[in-house]
Amino acid sequence: MNRTQTHRQHPSNAESAHETMVDGHVTITELEKVYESGDERTTAIEDFSVTVPSGEFLGVVGPSGCGKSTLLYLVAGFLEQTTGTIAVDSDPIDGPGTDRGVVFQDYALFPWRTVMGNVTYGLEEKGVGKEKRQATAQRFIDMMDLDGFEDKYPKELSGGMKQRVALARTLAYDPKILLMDEPFGALDQPLRESLQDHLIDIWRELEKTVIFITHDVEEAVYLSERVLIMTRHPGTKKTTVNIELDRTQPREELVLSDEYTTTKNDVWQSLREETTPGGEH
Amino acid sequence: MDVTRTVGLDRNDVIAAAKSIYSLVLLLLLWEFVAQYDMVHSYFLPPLSDVLATFYELTADGTMLEHAYLTFRRAMAGLLLACLLGIVVGVLAARNRIMGWFWDPIIEVGYPVPVIALVPVFMFWFGTGDLSKIMLVAVGCFWPVAINARNATREVDENLVWSARMMGTSDRRLLRRVVVPAAAPGIISGVQIALPIALIVTFVFEMVAGGGGLGHLEIQGVRSFESAQVYASLIAIMIVGFTLDRGLRYLRGRLLVWT
Ligand SMILES: Nc1ncnc2c1ncn2[C@@H]1O[C@H](COP(=O)(O)OP(=O)(O)OP(=O)(O)O)[C@@H](O)[C@H]1O
Numbered sequence: 001m002n003r004t005q006t007h008r009q010h011p012s013n014a015e016s017a018h019e020t021m022v023d024g025h026v027t028i029t030e031l032e033k034v035y036e037s038g039d040e041r042t043t044a045i046e047d048f049s050v051t052v053p054s055g056e057f058l059g060v061v062g063p064s065g066c067g068k069s070t071l072l073y074l075v076a077g078f079l080e081q082t083t084g085t086i087a088v089d090s091d092p093i094d095g096p097g098t099d100r101g102v103v104f105q106d107y108a109l110f111p112w113r114t115v116m117g118n119v120t121y122g123l124e125e126k127g128v129g130k131e132k133r134q135a136t137a138q139r140f141i142d143m144m145d146l147d148g149f150e151d152k153y154p155k156e157l158s159g160g161m162k163q164r165v166a167l168a169r170t171l172a173y174d175p176k177i178l179l180m181d182e183p184f185g186a187l188d189q190p191l192r193e194s195l196q197d198h199l200i201d202i203w204r205e206l207e208k209t210v211i212f213i214t215h216d217v218e219e220a221v222y223l224s225e226r227v228l229i230m231t232r233h234p235g236t237k238k239t240t241v242n243i244e245l246d247r248t249q250p251r252e253e254l255v256l257s258d259e260y261t262t263t264k265n266d267v268w269q270s271l272r273e274e275t276t277p278g279g280e281h
Numbered sequence: 282m283d284v285t286r287t288v289g290l291d292r293n294d295v296i297a298a299a300k301s302i303y304s305l306v307l308l309l310l311l312w313e314f315v316a317q318y319d320m321v322h323s324y325f326l327p328p329l330s331d332v333l334a335t336f337y338e339l340t341a342d343g344t345m346l347e348h349a350y351l352t353f354r355r356a357m358a359g360l361l362l363a364c365l366l367g368i369v370v371g372v373l374a375a376r377n378r379i380m381g382w383f384w385d386p387i388i389e390v391g392y393p394v395p396v397i398a399l400v401p402v403f404m405f406w407f408g409t410g411d412l413s414k415i416m417l418v419a420v421g422c423f424w425p426v427a428i429n430a431r432n433a434t435r436e437v438d439e440n441l442v443w444s445a446r447m448m449g450t451s452d453r454r455l456l457r458r459v460v461v462p463a464a465a466p467g468i469i470s471g472v473q474i475a476l477p478i479a480l481i482v483t484f485v486f487e488m489v490a491g492g493g494g495l496g497h498l499e500i501q502g503v504r505s506f507e508s509a510q511v512y513a514s515l516i517a518i519m520i521v522g523f524t525l526d527r528g529l530r531y532l533r534g535r536l537l538v539w540t
């Protein structure tokens with residue numbers, strides 16, 4: 001593992017290093033989050049810096065309770081950091097914004113709205129007219145193979161369908177950055193794999209920046225261009241690993257390739273050091 | 282709630298309904314029998330047939346409808362007022378710190394107060410007219426509506442609120458767009474709990490203070506030794522209560538098809 005990568009990246013350096021960072025890059029600098037409830041103080045994130053260039057698919061793995069969700073919700077603007085800055089396109093964020101879209105692990109669909117109503121919500125809030133709204137929503141509903149279910153309520157859908165609605169809902173209002181917190185964690189293997197492939201297609205087509213949290217090393221390596229490994233609690237960036245795979249081959253071949261196996265093992269070993277008691281750090 | 286359970290009837294529902302009516306019919310027959318054979322003095326318990334005859338007479342000459350309408354109007358006006366205030370207070374108490382600080386203790390103390398005890402007080406302050414009755418109904422119904430609205434609002438999934446905010450919903454629109462719809466099942470439960478309270482308060486106030494209404498009609502029956510009228514009024518209030526309860530359930534089903 002290249003330990004030098006764990007050093008803080010200053011935004012100015014990082015920016016000059018990536019010429020393609022036009023729209024939708026995220027810069028996190030010396031982030032710290034301390035939860036305070038009563039007298040108790042829990043440091044969830046400390047000394048965390050990373051730059052996610054625009055259009056990157058960044059996977060984040062880390063031991064349970066290391067602060068992955070906290071990190072994501074900080075970037076989403078749902079939580080407020082204790083110190084440090086989070087900037088989108090060099091502007092520090094101030095609360096949630098439509099430039100970032102979260103896909104929650106438990107879907108968080110509006111149960112009183114139909115599939116169509118959920119997917120059009122963000123467009124309604126943007127003031128998009130009814131016809132345009134429906135047309136855009138329909139595009140994403142079709143993209144997610146949900147056509148025919150437009151008038152169903154969330155309670156009438158399976159878990160996998162709900163997650164696809166959640167994805168369609170977030171994509172429909174066109175945020176530059178997708179923040180995903182173990183979105184496929186609750187789904188069975190075949191469904192998870194099909195949604196993973198779906199997500200890769202979408203990411204390519206729509207050119208989003210994606211921060212994808214998972215505890216599944218295979219998922220992270222399969223999806224990401226770069227995987228960030230977090231240390232155990234309190235969470236900080238341990239290292240990042242670039243994933244270089246030949247994506248032109250089908251999944252069956254890719255998962256058997258040497259690059260895939262080697263990278264997966266690298267990430268897995270690094271993560272294992274954090275989960276075994278007495279490990280490094 | 283499963284819609285088919287409230288709208289359609291399956292075999293089990295029909296059997297269950299038949300059984301419940303069966304026992305009811307048995308009781309009514311027992312009533313008729315006991316009264317016909319003078320096992321209880323007819324002043325206390327007139328035969329069912331007499332009661333039904335009186336009920337019919339009072340309905341035919343319009344008296345019953347007139348009184349039922351008065352009771353209905355008072356109960357509904359008070360309940361509506363309580364809903365407006367209670368939902369606003371309950372939702373805000375859960376979402377706004379200052380409102381919570383102010384209302385939480387008041388709600389906790391107010392909820393268990395037996396509102397009937399306030400009938401004489403309201404007669405002192407506001408007299409015996411419609412306004413006084415409607416206000417007391419509103420006071421009695423306010424607590425269950427407010428407390429249920431508050432609790433339901435507190436339990437709204439934070440992720441839903443966050444979802445809306447990330448999609449551009451401003452803090453001001455958040456209540457209307459997300460919080461209230463998400464809390465609607467709990468809010469409507471509060472209204473359903475308040476409905477019988479509205480009827481009880483109206484009925485008792487009418488008994489004590491007069492001014493027409495089914496409560497007044499019933500107590501009039503007692504005072505003029507017309508016991509059939511007493512029971513006829515009772516049947517009327519039962520019908521009113523039953524109808525309103527069913528109406529509210531129907532409304533709930535329509536409003537909350539998504540649950
Ligand atoms: N609201 C909170 N108040 C206090 N402490 C919290 C709160 N939320 C999280 N924590 C603590 O912060 C740490 C990080 O939590 P977080 O949920 O971000 O971890 P995670 O990496 O997402 O875990 P998992 O993989 O299990 O989802 C944990 O130690 C947790 O106990």
Ligand SMILES: [Mg+2]
Pocket residue numbers: 068069070
């Ligand atoms: Mg988590």
